[in-house]
Amino acid sequence: MSPAEPPAVAALRGLDCDLSGLTALVAGLGLSGFSAADALLERGAAVTVVDDREPVDGSAAAERAHLLDVLGARLVLGGTATAPADLLRSAGGTAAHPDLLVASPGWRPDHPVLLAAAGTGAVVWGEVELAWRLQGGAEGPPWLTVTGTNGKTTTVELLGSVLRAAGLRARTAGNIGTPLVDAVRDPAGADVLAVELSSFQLHLVRTVSPHAATCLNLAPDHLDWHGGAQAYRDAKARVYERARVAAVYNAADPATEQMVRDADVVEGCRAVGFTTGAPRVGEVGAVEGLLVDRAFIEERDRAAAELGGLADLVALAGVAGPEDVPAHVVANALAAAALARSLGVPATAVRDGLRSANMPPHRAATVAVLDGVRFVDDSKATNPHAADAALAALDDVVWVAGGLAKGATYDDLVRRHAGRLRAAVLLGADRALVADALRRHAPEVPVVTVDPPDTGPVGALDDDRARALMDRVVAAAADLARPGSTVLLAPAAASMDQFSSYVARGEAFAAAVRRRAGSAG
Structure with missing residues (x-):
């Protein structure tokens, strides 16, 4: 046991320990945050759950918030970055700070709540560390x-x-x-x-x-x-x-x-x-x-x-x-x-x-073949390295790319595969980065940029806007393809600028392809 750990925190090493004296702050209301909070509550901890966003009524996050409220958690949803020191004091009960902060994977190390927790001496874990202790x-x-x-x-x-x-x-x-x-x-x-x-x-x-x-x-x-x-x-x-x-x-x-x-x-x-x-x-x-x-x-x-x-x-x-x-x-x-x-x-x-074994969903999955053109969903290619593997397996590609670049660059990727590209259809917040790389290293490749279907704020699209966007993407790609071509969704970028996840992005693409197949039939 590390001497820096309070006794209540050290008790987390056992499966059946009494955690009634533990105060815990769980950062994030996603799947891992919910599971961490539920486990701590189950073992008698006093738990506060925080998230930067207010859940939308009827959403999965709202359902998780309701369940945690019923189980006895304290919920602080929205605006957590404004007064992190006050938040930590309130989560600590009678102490100046909670014994333990469990951070969900999406929370950046420089988030004000995590920085404040580190400054107080509170123990900071992720859900993986908590699971190992449990x-x-x-x-x-x-x-x-x-x-x-x-x-x-x-x-x-x-x-x-x-x-x-x-x-x-x-x-x-x-x-x-x-x-x-x-x-x-x-x-x-x-x-x-x-x-x-x-x-x-x-x-x-x-x-x-x-x-x-x-x-x-x-x-x-x-x-x-x-x-x-x-x-x-x-x-x-x-x-x-x-x-x-x-x-x-x-x-x-x-x-x-x-x-x-x-x-x-x-x-x-x-x-x-x-x-x-x-x-x-x-x-x-x-x-x-x-x-x-x-x-x-x-x-x-x-x-x-x-x-x-x-x-x-x-x-x-x-x-x-x-x-x-x-x-x-x-x-x-x-x-x-x-x-x-x-x-x-x-x-x-x-x-x-x-x-x-089966290939995971949204990894090099053929959705349909329409008029001799194969449509492939590789939405899980969320960075240039993954897109490199997807492109390397094909010739004569209409490449559907773009999203959140996460600091990535695209020059090497485009330079390596310029000879495979028939055309590119670009979407997402950082599509200009891909377009610039194509302009530098594959200037002969036609590029079509598809913007969101209205002028709403950048962020996760609702179902109707996601449907309209992907219908336009698939239509543009189909127009550029020829028999023997592959329309490849391998975005080389994350999805969260427009979709809730790469899964949602892949499903929207596949649904648009199926709609096109149905209308063609």
């Missing part, structure tokens, strides 16, 4: 943790499928959808958790000690939130801290290998590389269409164990044959295999799990 740390089910600029969700889905193929009760949780606090409180229990962690979540991790961990890749992203590339890199590197059995890195990405070299891991933890080429000793990789292991077998200095083949990834990747499976899909599969093998999963389970 499950009793390493006494609970092992965590296999995954981060990276891109591929996190796919890798965690693959990992969950492999673990279940081995007969384990595996839960996928974290940034993938289910809050970790809910996963560790699930009465059904789990043998192992496959955990997706964003850089936001990792920023506030303090004591999590995963069984095995990986950072899949590193490219500039969320630089506005973290304040720079180094801070973003440092947040990602936290995934390896206190890893107990395996620190899995991308052999083609020196930044991830350096993270492993720098990490403070548990003694005996092994560095394991994954590569889409032939593996060296201590790596997993691919040889002549096979996925192989030279890391988790006794005779790894002279032999390799077969884990499956590229043919097992054809359905997942949605391609015609093994030779068409994109390299990033192979890399994700190998990272998932390495994490599973660190837990002792047999090679046959890796093969079976990869074969039965």
Whole structure:
């Protein structure tokens, strides 16, 4: 126990501890904030929940606020940044500040409430740290943790499928959808958790000690939130801290290998590389269409164990044959295999799990083929690195791009794929950044800019405006396409300027394509 922790906060290390003396402030009314507040209330804490925004009547946030009010939480919604010191004093009850502040992932480190809390000496955690404490740390089910600029969700889905193929009760949780606090409180229990962690979540991790961990890749992203590339890199590197059995890195990405070299891991933890080429000793990789292991077998200095083949990834990747499976899909599969093998999963389970896995929604999903033109929803490509992988898999592309750039630039992306682009259709707050890159590096590519359908404020569109916007986007893209072309929604930007999430953006695109298909029929 750290001597800086008040006794009530230290008690969070146990699942069944008495938290009746704890005062807690939960920052954020999203899914993770709601789960954190619910868990703390369940254990007898006095909880205040704050959010910068007033929830809209009838929204999911309003329903969460109502439930927390019924459960006994104090709610302060809207205007939290105006008097953070007063807010902290009121949340602390009779004390000058709360014992604990649990910050939701979207709350920036420089938010006035978080800065004020740090100044008071209150303990500040994220929901991930709270979940680890609630499950009793390493006494609970092992965590296999995954981060990276891109591929996190796919890798965690693959990992969950492999673990279940081995007969384990595996839960996928974290940034993938289910809050970790809910996963560790699930009465059904789990043998192992496959955990997706964003850089936001990792920023506030303090004591999590995963069984095995990986950072899949590193490219500039969320630089506005973290304040720079180094801070973003440092947040990602936290995934390896206190890893107990395996620190899995991308052999083609020196930044991830350096993270492993720098990490403070548990003694005996092994560095394991994954590569889409032939593996060296201590790596997993691919040889002549096979996925192989030279890391988790006794005779790894002279032999390799077969884990499956590229043919097992054809359905997942949605391609015609093994030779068409994109390299990033192979890399994700190998990272998932390495994490599973660190837990002792047999090679046959890796093969079976990869074969039965499905691609996550809004990741390279074909919506329809209309008049010889394929419409693909890759709304999950929320940064240039992800869009790079999507574009690299195609030729003759009408590219639908734009949104919130989050500090990203587009020159390298456009320069690399200019020869693939038939045209571009741009939307979103930072569409001019993409347009400027196209003007510099692909001046011959026609560009159409689609503005919101009215002059309302920038922000999440209501259903009618989202529908009208995407109908115009799809119509413009279809007019620019030719038989054999692919209209690709790979925005290379976040969605929150116009949509509530990348999911909402992808669904709006897919719905617009289906409407066009219906009218054409």
